[in-house]
Structure formats: structure tokens, C-alpha cells
Amino acid sequence: MEATEDTEEPPLPLALSSFQVSEEFGFLLSNPLTELPAPYGPWMDIARQLPQLIVSHQLRSRVHQMPQLSPQHLRGHEELRLAHLVLGFITMGYVWQEGEKGPVQVLPRNLAIPYWEVSQALGLPPILSHADFVLANWRRKDPNGPVEIENLDTIISLPGGESLRGFILVTLLVERAAVPGIKAIPRALGAMGQRDEDTLHRALEQLAGAIEAMSRALRRMHDYVDPEVFYTVIRIFLSGWKDNPAMPHGLIYEGVSPEPMAFSGGSAAQSTVLHAFDELLGICHHQDSAAFLHRMRDYMPPAHRALVQELHGAVSPCPLRQHILSSGDQRLRAAFNRCVAALTAFRSHHITVVTKYISIAAARARAEPGARAGPAGGQPPSALETKGTEGSHIFSFLKSVRDSTREGMINA
Numbered sequence: 457m458e459a460t461e462d463t464e465e466p467p468l469p470l471a472l473s474s475f476q477v478s479e480e481f482g483f484l485l486s487n488p489l490t491e492l493p494a495p496y497g498p499w500m501d502i503a504r505q506l507p508q509l510i511v512s513h514q515l516r517s518r519v520h521q522m523p524q525l526s527p528q529h530l531r532g533h534e535e536l537r538l539a540h541l542v543l544g545f546i547t548m549g550y551v552w553q554e555g556e557k558g559p560v561q562v563l564p565r566n567l568a569i570p571y572w573e574v575s576q577a578l579g580l581p582p583i584l585s586h587a588d589f590v591l592a593n594w595r596r597k598d599p600n601g602p603v604e605i606e607n608l609d610t611i612i613s614l615p616g617g618e619s620l621r622g623f624i625l626v627t628l629l630v631e632r633a634a635v636p637g638i639k640a641i642p643r644a645l646g647a648m649g650q651r652d653e654d655t656l657h658r659a660l661e662q663l664a665g666a667i668e669a670m671s672r673a674l675r676r677m678h679d680y681v682d683p684e685v686f687y688t689v690i691r692i693f694l695s696g697w698k699d700n701p702a703m704p705h706g707l708i709y710e711g712v713s714p715e716p717m718a719f720s721g722g723s724a725a726q727s728t729v730l731h732a733f734d735e736l737l738g739i740c741h742h743q744d745s746a747a748f749l750h751r752m753r754d755y756m757p758p759a760h761r762a763l764v765q766e767l768h769g770a771v772s773p774c775p776l777r778q779h780i781l782s783s784g785d786q787r788l789r790a791a792f793n794r795c796v797a798a799l800t801a802f803r804s805h806h807i808t809v810v811t812k813y814i815s816i817a818a819a820r821a822r823a824e825p826g827a828r829a830g831p832a833g834g835q836p837p838s839a840l841e842t843k844g845t846e847g848s849h850i851f852s853f854l855k856s857v858r859d860s861t862r863e864g865m866i867n868a
């Protein structure tokens with residue numbers, strides 16, 4: 457029998473499990489399904505062959521022959537998430553099969569209607585987002601083995617081979633490295649309420665350690681992802697149809713609405729992790745950057761979005777900072793500043809990554825056009841060179857977000 461504690465822990469003010477956040481995997485879907493029920497074989501068959509179908513320009517005709525299936529046989533959150541992942545990948549391949557020069561205006565009804573219905577059931581937009589691409593797109597090769605890149609694989613893929621796999625799995629490792637930091641949030645809030653400075657100090661140290669581990673995980677991008685493949689092959693498939701000059705009118709989801717709809721492409725700006733940490737630490741971003749980041753919350757699973765909203769309510773206008781200032785406790789101030797410094801360093805390193813994978817890769821592609829033929833037409837996405845997924849000027853945006861993070865330090 458286990459020894460019982462003398463003192464009972466006070467209940468935490470916020471239960472992560474009620475926001476679909478796992479103690480082990482954070483915002484990642486725990487052990488995602490890899491197969492849909494038998495009636496959805498036609499979707500899975502296409503999804504499993506996506507890279508080949510896109511490279512051989514056959515995906516659109518395969519989609520035209522696909523039967524229109526109703527999502528009514530899908531049971532539970534996991535099946536719906538896999539269906540959203542599968543239909544999202546097929547949609548990106550369908551739209552961008554011919555590259556930036558030949559997107560479609562209309563998503564055919566046999567794809568658009570079930571995709572719309574599954575999206576409505578989940579409260580997710582009908583486009584491939586971080587929630588699909590990374591959070592729901594992983595499996596262990598050995599189910600009893602570790603969550604290490606060597607033992608991981610994606611469920612659904614796109615052109616880009618090992619670099620595509622590395623891009624998804626390194627991003628997954630960043631999400632996973634964040635888990636101790638996510639678990640520190642309710643502890644920090646609870647400790648603040650109890651004025652338990654030792655526990656608060658430990659929670660902040662744990663958060664700082666997690667953000668530092670996220671930076672180490674992000675560095676692994678350099679080992680697994682070739683910038684040229686990322687830029688000329690992969691990136692187009694993450695592009696959306698909002699503020700995108702290649703699709704100025706958006707996309708018509710046939711049978712859903714006669715009007716075109718506009719959605720941003722997939723980006724880790726849609727990851728709940730940094731939104732949650734920013735809220736806890738009271739980081740205030742400048743107006744335009746904040747507006748973009750807020751729009752990205754619409755691409756999160758609703759339960760994760762609700763957690764960020766809850767944190768905004770719980771810590772606005774940053775009682776954590778006020779608490780630390782009024783405590784006069786130097787240890788707390790140092791631990792808080794270690795969190796802010798780690799977050800600033802993460803964002804600085806992210807800017808280096810984006811420079812390498814977008815700016816430098818774009819310059820190379822311009823200097824040596826056709827050096828590597830992209831899968832769908834051999835052209836890098838020229839309209840996207842200096843712009844973010846949503847047309848924001850990426851470097852001024854990323855630097856503004858990094859600089860406003862640094863301004864969150866307590867200097868007093």
C-alpha cells in the first residue's frame with residue numbers, strides 16, 4: 457500500500473483533461489487512429505498514395521471518380537480527426553497538384569460535402585491545419601517503443617519524402633517538449649491563488665526548462681529537413697486560399713455554398729502552445745501581429761482554443777506579473793524572466809529557421825531556376841516568397857512578436 461500524504465494538495469484551478477489536453481502528449485492527439493472504418497476505404501486508398509498521385513498528375517482524376525460518402529458512420533473524436541486529416545491532405549493535393557500556376561477554383565462536391573460535414577462536427581475549418589498536419593498525424597512504428605523520431609512516422613504524407621516526414625515529426629517533437637510547461641500552467645495558477653511561492657517558483661522553472669527544450673527540438677529541423685525540398689516542394693501544399701494572390705477569390709466548396717470561402721494555410725502559428733505561454737506570462741503583442749495570431753486561434757480544436765480563452769480570463773491583465781512584483785521575491789522574478797528569455801530565444805531561433813528555409817531557399821531557387829523540379833510543376837511558389845501563409849510580411853511580423861516577448865521581462 458502507498459504511503460498517504462500528510463497534507464492534501466489543493467485542487468488545481470484548471471483541469472487540463474477538460475480541455476482535451478493530455479498529461480503525456482499535451483496538445484498532440486494521444487495515439488491517433490491510423491485506419492478509418494471499412495466504408496471509408498476509397499478515402500484511405502487515395503490518401504495513402506497521395507505523393508505518387510500528385511507527382512504523376514493523377515490525383516484530380518482519382519478524386520473525380522471517388523464515391524460521395526457520408527460521414528455518418530464515423531464514431532467519436534478520433535475517427536473524425538482521422539477523417540479530417542485524410543480529407544484535408546486530399547484537398548491540399550487536389551488544389552495544388554499543378555503548383556501555384558494552376559490551382560482550382562472549385563472543390564468537387566464528393567470531396568467538399570463530407571469535408572465540410574466532418575469539419576462542422578469537429579469545429580475545425582475545412583482546410584489542412586496544424587491540428588491535422590502535426591497533432592493528429594503521427595504513429596509509433598513499434599507501439600511499445602519511445603516517442604523518438606527514429607520510432608515515429610506520419611500517417612498521411614505529401615510529396616517531399618524524408619524532408620516532409622522530418623518537417624512534421626520535428627514539429628511534433630517541439631509540441632512534445634512543451635508538455636512539462638503546459639502541465640506547469642495549472643500548478644502556477646494554483647500556487648498563485650494559495651500564495652505558495654515555493655510551488656510557484658518550481659512551476660516557473662519547469663516552464664522555462666520546457667521552453668528551452670522546445671528550442672533544442674526546433675534545432676533538429678536542420679538535421680531532418682532540406683531547405684530546397686521544403687521551399688520548392690513542400691511549402692505550396694501548406695498554402696491556403698485567404699489573401700493568397702494565386703487564389704484571390706478563395707475556393708468554392710461545391711454543394712456547400714455557391715460563394716467562395718477563404719481559409720489560411722497550415723502553420724505552427726496555429727499551435728496552442730505559444731498562445732498559452734504568452735497568456736500566462738502576459739506577453740502583449742503589437743496590434744497587427746496580435747490580430748493575426750488571434751485569427752490563428754480559429755484553426756485550433758475548440759477545446760484548445762477554450763483553454764487559451766480561459767487563461768486570458770484567469771491571468772488578464774497578468775496577475776502573475778503583479779503577483780511577482782508585489783511579492784518582492786527575487787527568486788520568482790528570476791524564474792519568470794528565465795521563462796521570458798527562453799521564449800524570446802525560441803522565437804529568435806525560429807526566425808533563423810525561417811530565414812534558412814524561406815529567404816535563403818527562395819534566393820537559391822531564383823538563382824538556379826529548375827535546379828530541382830518541384831513535384832507538381834517544378835516552380836517554387838514565387839508569390840509566396842516574402843510573404844507569410846496569410847500574406848503578412850513574415851519577417852516584420854516574426855520580429856515584432858519576438859521583440860514584444862522580450863518586452864515582457866520584469867526589469868524592476
Ligand code: HEM
Pocket residue numbers: 623626627630631674677681686722723724725726727730803806809810813814843844845846850853854857858
Ligand atoms: C522549416 C520550419 C518552419 C518554417 C519555414 C516556419 C515558418 C513560419 C512562418 C512563415 C510563420 C509566419 C506566420 C505564417 O505564415 O503562418 C511562422 C509562424 C510561427 N511558427 Fe513557424 N516555421 C517553421 C517551424 C516551426 C516550428 C517547428 C514551430 C513550433 C511548433 C513553429 C512555430 C511558429 C509560431 C508559434 C509562429 C507564430 C509566431 C510566433 O508566435 O512567434 N514554426 N512560421
